[in-house]
Amino acid sequence: MGRTSSSSSKEDAKALFHSLRSAYAATPVNLKIIDLYVGFAVFTALIQVVYMAVVGSFPFNSFLSGVLSCVGTAVLAVCLRIQVNKENKEFKDLPPERAFADFVLCNLVLHLVIMNFLG
Secondary structure (H helix, E strand, O other), X not given: OHHHHHHHHHHHHHHHHHHHHHHXXXXXXXXXXXXXXXXXXXXXXXXXXXXXXXXXXXOHHHHHHHHHHHHXXXXXXXXXXXXXXXXXHHHOOOOHHHHHHHHHHHHHHHHHHHHHHHO
16 A cells, blocks of 8 residues: 555656656746856855854855855846746846846845945
8 A cells, every 4th residue: 555655746746847848848948048147146045054054154244245145146037037037927027138238237236235244
């Protein structure tokens, strides 16, 4: 009885993974590039947290600035992805150039605040 539920859950997981993979294959390239950028920002934040755990966080402002910079950039990139996605009907009147300009301006403000926080 336990083997049947285990094998069915493995098959369900494989079917779910296959359906997600086939659906993501239809995603436009520009959205995949944004996804890669978001993944890089999150990965960089995780590396900084691991480094702080191993080495220590003597200049704590520097640690906070680095992590908040990565997380803020990832959040802004997700907002860009939502605005650029053609399937999203909420932003259909917003041109991609305007969405990218908003992304760049918000990143500029974010990093100015982070540089100010460093001291």
